[in-house]
Amino acid sequence: MDGQSVQSGPRQVQVVFTTNFPDIELPEGKRQLLVPTDVRRYQLSQILNSESMLDTPAPIPFDFLVNGTFLRTTIDEYLTAHGLSSETTLSLQYVRSLIPPLYEASFEHDDWVSCVDVLSENSSARSWSSSGLVPGSERILSGSYDGLLRVWNKSGQVIATSSSAGAGGHTASIKSARYISSTKVASAGMDRTIRVWKYTESEDHFSGQLKPALELYGHKGYIHSIDVHGPSNLILSASQDDKIGIWTSAVSSAPEAPSSLLPSALTSKRRKLSTSTSTPQRGPLSLISAHTAPVQAVIFNPLDPTVAYSCGQDHTIRTFDLVTSRNVDTRTTSHPLFSIAALPGISTQLIAAGTSARHITLLDPRVSARTTQVMTLRGHTNLVSSIAPDPSSSYGLVSGSHDGTCRIWDLRSTRQGTKEEGGGVVGDAVYVIEREWTKGKKAVGGEGVKVFGVNWDVELGIVSAGEDKRVQINRGRGITEPGNA
Amino acid sequence: NIDPASLLPKLPRPEELKPFPTACSTLFRGHEGRVRSLALDPSGTWLASGGDDGTVRIWEASTGRQLWSSKVGDDEAVDVVRWRPGREAVILSAAAGDDIYLIVPPIQDPETEKKSQDVLDAGFGYATNATQTLTASGIRKEPVARWARPGSRLEEEGVLLKVSVRSTVKVISWHRRGDFFSTVSPTAQRSAVAIHTLSKHLTQIPFRRLPGIPQAVQFHPSRPLFFVATQRTIRSYDLQKQELVKIIQPGARWISSFDVHPGGDNLIVGSYDRRLLWHDLDLSARPYKTLRFHSKAIRAVKFHKGGFPLFADASDDGSLQIFHGKVVGDMMENATIVPVKVLKGHKVRSALGVMDVDWHPKEPWCASAGADGTCRMWM
Numbered sequence: 001m002d003g004q005s006v007q008s009g010p011r012q013v014q015v016v017f018t019t020n021f022p023d024i025e026l027p028e029g030k031r032q033l034l035v036p037t038d039v040r041r042y043q044l045s046q047i048l049n050s051e052s053m054l055d056t057p058a059p060i061p062f063d064f065l066v067n068g069t070f071l072r073t074t075i076d077e078y079l080t081a082h083g084l085s086s087e088t089t090l091s092l093q094y095v096r097s098l099i100p101p102l103y104e105a106s107f108e109h110d111d112w113v114s115c116v117d118v119l120s121e122n123s124s125a126r127s128w129s130s131s132g133l134v135p136g137s138e139r140i141l142s143g144s145y146d147g148l149l150r151v152w153n154k155s156g157q158v159i160a161t162s163s164s165a166g167a168g169g170h171t172a173s174i175k176s177a178r179y180i181s182s183t184k185v186a187s188a189g190m191d192r193t194i195r196v197w198k199y200t201e202s203e204d205h206f207s208g209q210l211k212p213a214l215e216l217y218g219h220k221g222y223i224h225s226i227d228v229h230g231p232s233n234l235i236l237s238a239s240q241d242d243k244i245g246i247w248t249s250a251v252s253s254a255p256e257a258p259s260s261l262l263p264s265a266l267t268s269k270r271r272k273l274s275t276s277t278s279t280p281q282r283g284p285l286s287l288i289s290a291h292t293a294p295v296q297a298v299i300f301n302p303l304d305p306t307v308a309y310s311c312g313q314d315h316t317i318r319t320f321d322l323v324t325s326r327n328v329d330t331r332t333t334s335h336p337l338f339s340i341a342a343l344p345g346i347s348t349q350l351i352a353a354g355t356s357a358r359h360i361t362l363l364d365p366r367v368s369a370r371t372t373q374v375m376t377l378r379g380h381t382n383l384v385s386s387i388a389p390d391p392s393s394s395y396g397l398v399s400g401s402h403d404g405t406c407r408i409w410d411l412r413s414t415r416q417g418t419k420e421e422g423g424g425v426v427g428d429a430v431y432v433i434e435r436e437w438t439k440g441k442k443a444v445g446g447e448g449v450k451v452f453g454v455n456w457d458v459e460l461g462i463v464s465a466g467e468d469k470r471v472q473i474n475r476g477r478g479i480t481e482p483g484n485a
Numbered sequence: 486n487i488d489p490a491s492l493l494p495k496l497p498r499p500e501e502l503k504p505f506p507t508a509c510s511t512l513f514r515g516h517e518g519r520v521r522s523l524a525l526d527p528s529g530t531w532l533a534s535g536g537d538d539g540t541v542r543i544w545e546a547s548t549g550r551q552l553w554s555s556k557v558g559d560d561e562a563v564d565v566v567r568w569r570p571g572r573e574a575v576i577l578s579a580a581a582g583d584d585i586y587l588i589v590p591p592i593q594d595p596e597t598e599k600k601s602q603d604v605l606d607a608g609f610g611y612a613t614n615a616t617q618t619l620t621a622s623g624i625r626k627e628p629v630a631r632w633a634r635p636g637s638r639l640e641e642e643g644v645l646l647k648v649s650v651r652s653t654v655k656v657i658s659w660h661r662r663g664d665f666f667s668t669v670s671p672t673a674q675r676s677a678v679a680i681h682t683l684s685k686h687l688t689q690i691p692f693r694r695l696p697g698i699p700q701a702v703q704f705h706p707s708r709p710l711f712f713v714a715t716q717r718t719i720r721s722y723d724l725q726k727q728e729l730v731k732i733i734q735p736g737a738r739w740i741s742s743f744d745v746h747p748g749g750d751n752l753i754v755g756s757y758d759r760r761l762l763w764h765d766l767d768l769s770a771r772p773y774k775t776l777r778f779h780s781k782a783i784r785a786v787k788f789h790k791g792g793f794p795l796f797a798d799a800s801d802d803g804s805l806q807i808f809h810g811k812v813v814g815d816m817m818e819n820a821t822i823v824p825v826k827v828l829k830g831h832k833v834r835s836a837l838g839v840m841d842v843d844w845h846p847k848e849p850w851c852a853s854a855g856a857d858g859t860c861r862m863w864m
């Protein structure tokens with residue numbers, strides 16, 4: 001021995017247990033405790049559940065956050081990694097452990113499904129509707145490569161199907177569809193049009209009708225995605241023609257349609273047969289040329305509908321002032337961007353963008369924020385085609401990818417990126433949802449399994465659409481904010 | 486003692502040369518039998534393919550979805566598909582047997598479709614078919630090619646023009662401005678290489694005699710030069726002065742394909758005898774580098790044209806080899822060539838592997854056509 005005394009037993013550290021959830025809060029006198037430094041999450045969870053602490057009737061698995069990041073090592077390793085001594089008092093914030101997103105159902109289609117939206121008590125379209133929903137009447141809207149929209153109830157029954165090409169429907173595949181209200185729907189896709197539909201249901205709610213109300217012309221390329229804002233009647237579109245469209249769903253205030261882009265301008269015999277019915281045809285309020293390559297996605301800022309964010313194959317994320325149609329900010333990343341979502345974030349607004357390079361980039365779009373990248377989420381093995389925020393947490397999001405999976409991310413679960421990853425803050429998925437029928441089998445080039453659209457609803461869970469001609473539902477409640485379950 | 490290897494310049498490691506394609510991102514399945522040719526359109530939106538089943542197909546490049554198909558070959562395979570350069574019109578060319586088809590696929594907006602049709606129809610005013618020249622002996626001379634409508638079935642599908650030559654067309658190569666394209670019919674002897682003028686519906690035979698059987702042709706990316714590869718040599722001609730400029734001897738026994746670097750001063754050549762050769766046209770008639778990476782024939786070689794220092798080859802061994810190939814402006818400095826990735830996945834069928842390769846116009850992504858009936862996109 002070199003004269004230093006060897007401690008009998010493991011080192012100990014003073015911890016303070018805190019939580020944001022009153023139902024699992026410790027009595028004031030029990031919150032401080034001396035614990036061995038070699039314990040991990042599991043032992044800490046056992047300590048919390050014990051008779052002298054929470055005295056839970058059945059054990060609740062807990063996760064622990066130190067400084068906003070999940071504890072994934074022993075306390076000792078954490079202290080060493082952060083250059084802290086064991087004299088420190090460590091604040092451990094505890095939350096219920098994540099619940100795996102269980103598979104619930106699949107709704108089968110005739111063709112690839114490109115997009116899904118949900119109408120439920122908590123969805124934004126519900127808040128833009130004049131009347132409330134009948135209990136249990138949540139609806140799922142799907143758009144398919146067969147050019148049809150379908151409205152489903154929770155049990156997987158089709159309540160309504162949109163008109164076919166000859167009867168005022170889309171003349172090519174649908175790429176994006178959104179609820180504007182409980183009675184109004186917008187859709188867009190490869191026929192370069194946006195169509196607005198009036199939706200009604202029968203008294204018994206077992207059948208309904210999607211009636212064409214408006215056709216919008218102006219784009220010269222596929223429309224990859226749209227977003228809607230009910231109160232202002234505004235629709236945003238992202239197109240292959242490098243442009244962003246601003247449109248109104250109110251027929252009376254919509255400008256005249258550009259005649260050279262109407263179906264009647266088509267010269268090929270084959271397509272002339274499928275001319276439209278008497279649905280009103282209108283043009284854009286504005287078409288913005290800012291991107292220098294196809295625009296893949298555009299969204300309203302959920303906190304301020306006069307602001308829009310877009311991303312595209314020109315590698316940029318752009319901010320627009322919709323009042324002036326001006327591109328007020330541009331952030332250039334290293335890869336083509338295919339999907340976008342706005343996350344309320346921890347203390348600020350964050351943008352998540354899905355890349356062709358198999359990761360998700362998180363950044364702060366505020367003009368004042370000069371640091372470009374906040375975090376990178378890694379794990380997908382193909383293009384990230386869609387992103388949706390967790391409706392009940394500011395830390396969660398779900399992404400869909402051409403690799404055939406949806407992945408759930410918790411922004412508190414991070415690590416330092418490796419040298420190969422280029423360093424920075426990296427997040428790994430907390431859960432991976434496969435297409436249920438594949439049983440985890442991998443497909444080359446995502447053949448048959450690509451996920452094209454994903455949505456996350458408080459009531460229904462994670463709803464995803466794919467090349468497997470299915471809408472798949474996984475229970476998603478309380479995954480990243482267990483206290484709300 | 487000095488190790489001679491230590492005196493060689495150190496090549497950068499592949500990881501330092503990112504980005505380049507590393508994995509199959511999309512599979513395109515639908516062809517029956519071999520896919521012989523493929524091409525990404527100038528916007529990167531659409532992938533066109535043609536194969537043994539006599540069909541030309543167009544796919545959504547990002548998803549693998551088939552958008553359009555037309556059977557142009559009755560019994561013949563579609564040997565080649567190539568897009569017309571430029572984004573103001575969307576026109577696809579394809580060849581099956583001794584017919585070249587010019588297509589305005591119904592995948593575009595009405596304005597662009599109209600423009601595209603106008604580009605194809607402009608030449609009808611010239612009526613070159615009607616003016617059959619008389620030879621000295623007074624016998625009617627058959628025109629070297631016939632430009633005509635291909636019939637109502639194909640016209641309704643968007644196949645709007647048919648140019649019939651005298652022998653099977655294996656290669657189509659467009660001039661950057663989109664008014665000229667050249668075709669190669671290796672078995673046609675005197676008329677093996679033809680140059681077609683779209684705006685006049687005119688076909689001309691630029692060379693009366695060629696020293697060997699033509700394999701491939703390319704227009705120079707910026708100057709009025711034209712390259713013709715026979716089995717063993719590549720000749721460059723000045724089209725305006727109508728004279729031979731240079732003879733390049735790659736040392737290959739049978740050239741399958743070649744491509745001109747977008748800068749115009751370097752060539753890559755692929756050969757059935759498994760060699761890939763890099764030529765610096767300023768340096769020598771002999772190759773600057775000979776690369777042997779494949780165990781079977783190389784069928785296609787292609788430079789990236791959108792700003793990345795990348796090139797690729799496609800081989801019957803079922804793989805694609807991706808190279809970093811950086812050309813420096815300085816005449817005294819040689820190009821840096823580093824193999825960075827082998828892309829595997831295509832199955833070998835009847836001793837045939839990867840038949841064609843093309844690059845995305847902007848991104849470091851490539852697409853391949855396989856004898857296994859699939860096309861693949863690599864990102």
Ligand SMILES: [Mg+2]
Nearest residue numbers: 765767815816
């Ligand atoms: Mg040089």
